[in-house]
Each structure stands twice: as structure tokens, then as C-alpha cells.
Amino acid sequence: MSExxxxxxxxxxxxxxxxxxxxxxxxxxxxxxxxxxxxxxxHAKSICxxxxxxxxxxGQTNLRFDDTNPVTEETEYVESIKADxxxxxxxxANELYASDYFAQLYxxxxxxxxxxxxxxxxxxxxxxxxxxxxxxxxxxxSPYRDRSVEENLQLFADMKAGKYxxxxxxxxxxxxxxxxxxxxxxxxxxxIKHAHHxxxxxxxxxxxxxxxxxxxxxxxxxxxxxxxxxxxxxxRPLYDWFIEKLEIFPSHQYxxxxxxxxxxxxxxxxxLQLVNEGYVSGWDDPxxxxxxxxxxxxxxxxxxxTFAERVGVQKRDNLIDVGLLEFCIREELNxxxxxxxxxxxxxxxVITNYPEGxxxxxxxxxxxEDESAGHRNVTFSNTxxxxxxxxxxxxxxxxxxxxxxxxxxxxxxxxxKCESFEKDAAGNVTTIYCTYLPESRSGGDTSGINxxxxxxxxxxxxxxxxxxxxxxxxxxVENPASEEGDFKSFVNPNSLKVVPEAYVEPSLLNVKAGDxxxxxxxxxxxxxxxxxxxxxxxxxTVTLKDTWAKEKVKN
RNA sequence: UGCCUCAUAGUAUAAUGGUAGUACGACAGAUUUUGGUUCUGUUUGUCUUGGUUCGAAUCCAGGUGAGGCAACCA
Numbered sequence: 001m002s003e004x005x006x007x008x009x010x011x012x013x014x015x016x017x018x019x020x021x022x023x024x025x026x027x028x029x030x031x032x033x034x035x036x037x038x039x040x041x042x043h044a045k046s047i048c049x050x051x052x053x054x055x056x057x058x059g060q061t062n063l064r065f066d067d068t069n070p071v072t073e074e075t076e077y078v079e080s081i082k083a084d085x086x087x088x089x090x091x092x093a094n095e096l097y098a099s100d101y102f103a104q105l106y107x108x109x110x111x112x113x114x115x116x117x118x119x120x121x122x123x124x125x126x127x128x129x130x131x132x133x134x135x136x137x138x139x140x141x142s143p144y145r146d147r148s149v150e151e152n153l154q155l156f157a158d159m160k161a162g163k164y165x166x167x168x169x170x171x172x173x174x175x176x177x178x179x180x181x182x183x184x185x186x187x188x189x190x191x192i193k194h195a196h197h198x199x200x201x202x203x204x205x206x207x208x209x210x211x212x213x214x215x216x217x218x219x220x221x222x223x224x225x226x227x228x229x230x231x232x233x234x235x236r237p238l239y240d241w242f243i244e245k246l247e248i249f250p251s252h253q254y255x256x257x258x259x260x261x262x263x264x265x266x267x268x269x270x271x272l273q274l275v276n277e278g279y280v281s282g283w284d285d286p287x288x289x290x291x292x293x294x295x296x297x298x299x300x301x302x303x304x305x306t307f308a309e310r311v312g313v314q315k316r317d318n319l320i321d322v323g324l325l326e327f328c329i330r331e332e333l334n335x336x337x338x339x340x341x342x343x344x345x346x347x348x349x350v351i352t353n354y355p356e357g358x359x360x361x362x363x364x365x366x367x368x369e370d371e372s373a374g375h376r377n378v379t380f381s382n383t384x385x386x387x388x389x390x391x392x393x394x395x396x397x398x399x400x401x402x403x404x405x406x407x408x409x410x411x412x413x414x415x416x417k418c419e420s421f422e423k424d425a426a427g428n429v430t431t432i433y434c435t436y437l438p439e440s441r442s443g444g445d446t447s448g449i450n451x452x453x454x455x456x457x458x459x460x461x462x463x464x465x466x467x468x469x470x471x472x473x474x475x476x477v478e479n480p481a482s483e484e485g486d487f488k489s490f491v492n493p494n495s496l497k498v499v500p501e502a503y504v505e506p507s508l509l510n511v512k513a514g515d516x517x518x519x520x521x522x523x524x525x526x527x528x529x530x531x532x533x534x535x536x537x538x539x540x541t542v543t544l545k546d547t548w549a550k551e552k553v554k555n
Numbered sequence: 556u557g558c559c560u561c562a563u564a565g566u567a568u569a570a571u572g573g574u575a576g577u578a579c580g581a582c583a584g585a586u587u588u589u590g591g592u593u594c595u596g597u598u599u600g601u602c603u604u605g606g607u608u609c610g611a612a613u614c615c616a617g618g619u620g621a622g623g624c625a626a627c628c629a
């Protein structure tokens with residue numbers, strides 16, 4: 001008995017279409033990125049939607065690059081986009097390019113000219129803008145609007161043949177300059193750009209605009225449900241107009257609200273600025289909301305898919321709490337990530353009644369949530385490193401860690417009692433002296449003592465060194481895009497803290513990039529490609545939930 | 556002072572004329588050799604004013620608020 005999950009509005013539309021036999025029940029969607037940047041979390045929602053919808057209704061999804069503007073598009077982006085989609089877990093039915101259709105689109109344009117529905121306009125950009133009117137005032141017809149079909153045909157052919165410089169002429173649809181919808185005021189279909197295209201090279205010097213490429217490409221591919229974001233709602237009448245006048249396959253456009261995440265920007269233009277101006281190390285900087293950034297940060301594809309599922313689909317603008325994304329990755333990694341011990345900010349701890357030079361091997365479970373993850377050995381000795389935060393000279397009431405006279409358990413090992421400590425001239429604690437209870441060993445504790453706290457540790461003589469990169473949100477304000485002023489002035493100066501020499505269990509010397517762990521009590525970490533055999537590098541994916549940190553803030 | 560969207564707890568998202576529910580968050584407690592996990596409980600909501608109806612979050616009308624639209628970008 002599976003519980004009935006309610007359908008989102010797009011699923012309802014698709015189910016209705018299937019019920020009504022529209023397109024014979026066939027479902028074909030498409031994901032149409034422009035190859036001018038890397039995919040980000042907002043695209044992930046769109047990908048999950050388009051591919052997910054098709055999967056659910058036995059359909060397919062095309063990957064189609066919307067590459068109609070040669071000056072911003074590059075093959076590097078094509079490759080990264082393909083890699084990211086596959087990493088997310090989806091496979092397209094066909095890899096296609098709007099540029100594959102340039103010849104066909106040209107013919108479509110000729111058809112419209114012949115029908116008297118398109119004309120070549122010699123006006124300058126500012127003249128066109130001036131005649132366009134405003135949202136509250138109708139536009140005026142261009143003086144070139146009534147050229148003959150023959151003249152338009154010749155001029156358009158000459159445009160294609162390269163007889164004119166960039167910007168000298170455009171091809172426009174003849175719709176209605178007085179339309180209340182600005183997009184219907186004789187929209188541009190083609191412009192002249194003597195630019196090298198990443199796929200067609202120099203074959204073309206005229207390129208179709210989005211409005212005359214996207215819908216026609218959908219139609220050529222017989223896309224049944226063309227799903228895009230809300231800003232294209234006013235384009236839909238034009239989308240339908242072209243299809244109607246061209247009498248081609250009637251694809252239909254549906255719009256949903258794009259994903260917005262707080263403390264994040266999701267705009268390719270803004271992300272490009274962060275990259276180009278050095279605010280981050282690249283598109284895959286683990287602080288970036290790009291899929292390549294999340295991947296390097298340690299996010300799993302399934303956690304992002306789960307997130308996309310949970311944020312839902314609607315037509316109202318939204319600002320999702322980035323905490324939900326963090327919940328999704330914690331939820332998954334809690335079940336799958338092996339636990340290890342690592343100390344970020346070490347302070348030395350000496351156990352005075354444990355023989356100097358003696359070691360013992362302790363049994364440690366790899367994952368309390370997964371018995372099949374097995375056990376490992378950790379080496380114990382009289383000199384350890386513990387986390388500086390786990391000791392306080394004058395601890396408050398509910399501090400369940402180490403302080404003068406306090407007991408605490410060393411994870412997988414013994415209960416210890418703090419006997420004394422030393423400080424340097426600057427007042428920093430340098431060494432903590434403890435005694436241990438031999439009968440309190442984990443698994444065979446007969447001491448009868450109950451301690452409230454358990455802390456992690458590494459043996460000083462056995463620990464390996466690792467670099468650890470601690471990330472925080474990239475922006476210090478909830479909605480950087482809506483703030484006054486340059487969004488980059490809200491970049492969080494503490495978004496990256498590097499710990500050059502953390503101490504970790506020696507088993508971590510053998511990690512491969514992408515390996516994920518829970519550093520006990522600290523968070524989830526992922527090995528970075530910068531790792532070397534003698535010095536692993538870890539990125540903090542996300543912290544563990546920390547109720548003690550919250551408690552501290554309250555006091 | 557045009558056109559188009561949209562409006563349900565703090566944030567998202569259901570309820571499709573018939574008990575306003577779920578997730579995340581927050582708060583409280585239990586469990587715990589991770590202040591993690593898990594479990595239990597609590598809290599908070601239909602923008603507004605009318606109308607239709609036995610009954611309205613849902614349908615209708617007016618208002619208010621938010622977002623989008625005037626790139627040779629997509």
C-alpha cells in the first residue's frame with residue numbers, strides 16, 4: 001500500500017493530456033541550457049523536473065543546447081553541462097543543438113516572409129527601441145514594415161550572404177506594434193553577427209533570436225511539454241504565434257517558478273562575475289551553488305535530487321531555506337558515511353597513569369547506522385590530541401566535556417579525569433594532564449561510572465596530517481540579489497577557513513578524491529582532488545547539527 | 556498608471572466545494588559511548604472586503620501586496 005502523493009501542477013497537466021490522448025499519450029520533454037556557463041542548483045530543479053516527468057510517464061528527454069548566440073557560448077560549457085547532468089543521474093535520449101536547425105530555421109523565416117508575416121528592418125537598435133513604445137504606450141510601425149515580399153526575400157538572402165555589417169539589418173516578425181504584450185510588438189527574429197560559432201564555425205553570419213529558435217526547435221523535435229521558468233510567460237503568445245503561422249508541430253510551453261536559495265545567488269551572470277573577479281577559485285569552488293561546486297563540496301547526486309523533489313513545483317516566487325539542502329545531505333550521509341576521528345584545533349592531552357610508550361589497539365565501529373560498514377582499529381597511547389573546544393578552564397554548568405576535575409569518555413576508549421593543565425605566557429592551554437580508569441574500556445566498562453560527554457581524539461604519535469577546508473555560506477545576507485548595491489559586497493569574508501594541519505586517523509592517508517566521511521562530532525567531509533598521498537585535503541560538506549552551539553548562543 | 560503571473564504556519568508545499576495536513580525550522584522531553592542519529596510532544600497559517608452556497612483556502616467580483624514584461628541575451 002503506497003501512500004498517494006499529490007501531483008504537482010505539471011504532473012496534472014501531463015496526466016490530463018495522457019488521459020485525453022493528446023499526442024497519443026507520448027511524453028517528450030527537453031532540457032535546453034545555453035552553453036554560456038556552468039549548471040547550478042536552479043538548473044538541477046529544472047533537470048529533475050524535465051527528466052523526472054518524462055521518466056514517470058514513460059517518456060524521454062532531449063538535451064538541447066540553445067546555442068544561438070555565438071559570442072557567449074563555448075564548448076567548455078557544453079562538456080561541463082553534459083558531465084553535470086550525467087552526474088546528477090540522468091541520461092538524455094538525444095544530444096541536440098539549436099544550431100543543428102539553423103538551415104531549417106532559415107527556411108521557416110523565408111516561409112513567414114512569403115506569407116507577409118516577416119520583414120527586414122534597417123532601423124538602428126535605438127530607432128527600434130524608440131518605436132517600440134512602452135508598456136503603457138503602444139508602439140509605432142517601422143518605416144520598413146511594408147516592404148514587398150520580393151524585397152524582403154532578397155534583403156534576407158543578402159543578410160545571410162554576408163553583404164551587411166553587424167547590426168545593419170534585422171528580420172522582424174510582423175505581429176502588432178500596439179499589442180499590450182511587448183513581446184508581440186514585431187519581435188526580432190534574426191540579427192547579423194559576424195562571429196565564430198562553437199559548432200557551425202563561420203558558416204552563418206545571421207543568427208536566430210531565442211523566440212525564433214526555441215519554440216521551433218521544440219516543434220522540430222516534437223517536444224510535447226516544453227517546460228521553462230516564469231519569466232517566459234509573456235513569451236508564450238509569441239511561441240504559439242510562430243507555431244500557428246508556420247503550421248508546424250504544436251509543442252506547448254508551461255512555466256514554473258525558478259528555484260531561489262537564501263544566502264546564495266543563482267544567476268549565471270552573477271556566478272560568472274564571482275569566478276572572473278576572483279571571489280572564488282573557479283566554477284567548481286566548493287562554495288559555489290554550481291553542480292560542480294556541490295560535487296566537489298561532497299554533495300551526492302541523490303541528495304540534490306531529493307532536495308529538488310522536496311522544494312516542489314509551483315508558479316509562485318519562492319526563497320528556499322538553504323537549510324533544507326543541508327538537511328538532505330546530512331540525512332543521506334548519516335546513513336552512508338563512515339565515521340573517523342579528526343582534530344581541527346589540537347591541544348595535547350597526556351594520560352599520566354598510562355605507561356609511556358605503550359599502545360593498544362581499540363575496536364571502532366565505522367557506522368552506527370549501518371552494521372555492515374564493519375569495524376576498524378584505532379591506536380591508543382598516553383599522548384593524544386583533542387579539540388581545543390573540548391576543554392574549558394572555567395566550564396559552565398552544562399558543559400559535558402573536559403575541565404579541571406571533570407570526567408569525560410574518550411570515544412572507543414577510556415573514561416578520563418582532568419587532573420591539571422599548563423598554559424603558555426599568552427594564556428593558551430598547552431597541555432592537559434589526565435588520569436584514566438583502566439576498567440572503563442569501551443565494550444567492557446566495569447567502572448560503574450557514567451559520564452555525560454564523549455569526545456574524539458587522535459594519538460599524537462600515530463596521527464596523520466591533513467589540510468581541511470571549512471566552508472560557510474558564501475553570502476552573509478539572505479537575499480544578496482535583492483539587496484541595494486553590488487551583490488559582491490555581501491560576500492561572507494569567512495566563507496572559507498583553511499586548517500593547514502589537522503590531525504586525522506592514519507587510515508585517511510589512502511583516500512581518493514570524492515571519498516566521504518563523517519569526522520566524528522564535526523561534520524561530513526569529502527576528499528578534494530588536491531589531495532596527495534602524504535597530505536590529504538578535505539572539504540567540509542556540512543557540519544553536524546550542533547545543539548551545544550545553539551545553547552552557547554542563548555547564554 | 557497598460558498587460559501577464561502569483562498570494563495557505565518562520566520557509567516551502569498539500570487539501571481540486573465537505574475535518575486545513577506534510578516536510579524543514581523552532582521549542583520541550585526521552586534515548587544515546589557523536590551535544591550526532593532515533594523517538595515523542597508543542598507551537599505557528601488560508602492577504603482583505605463583499606458575493607454564490609447547507610457548506611468556500613478552493614467558485615465570482617472589488618481591493619491590497621509581490622513578481623515579471625520596453626536586450627540585435629536566453
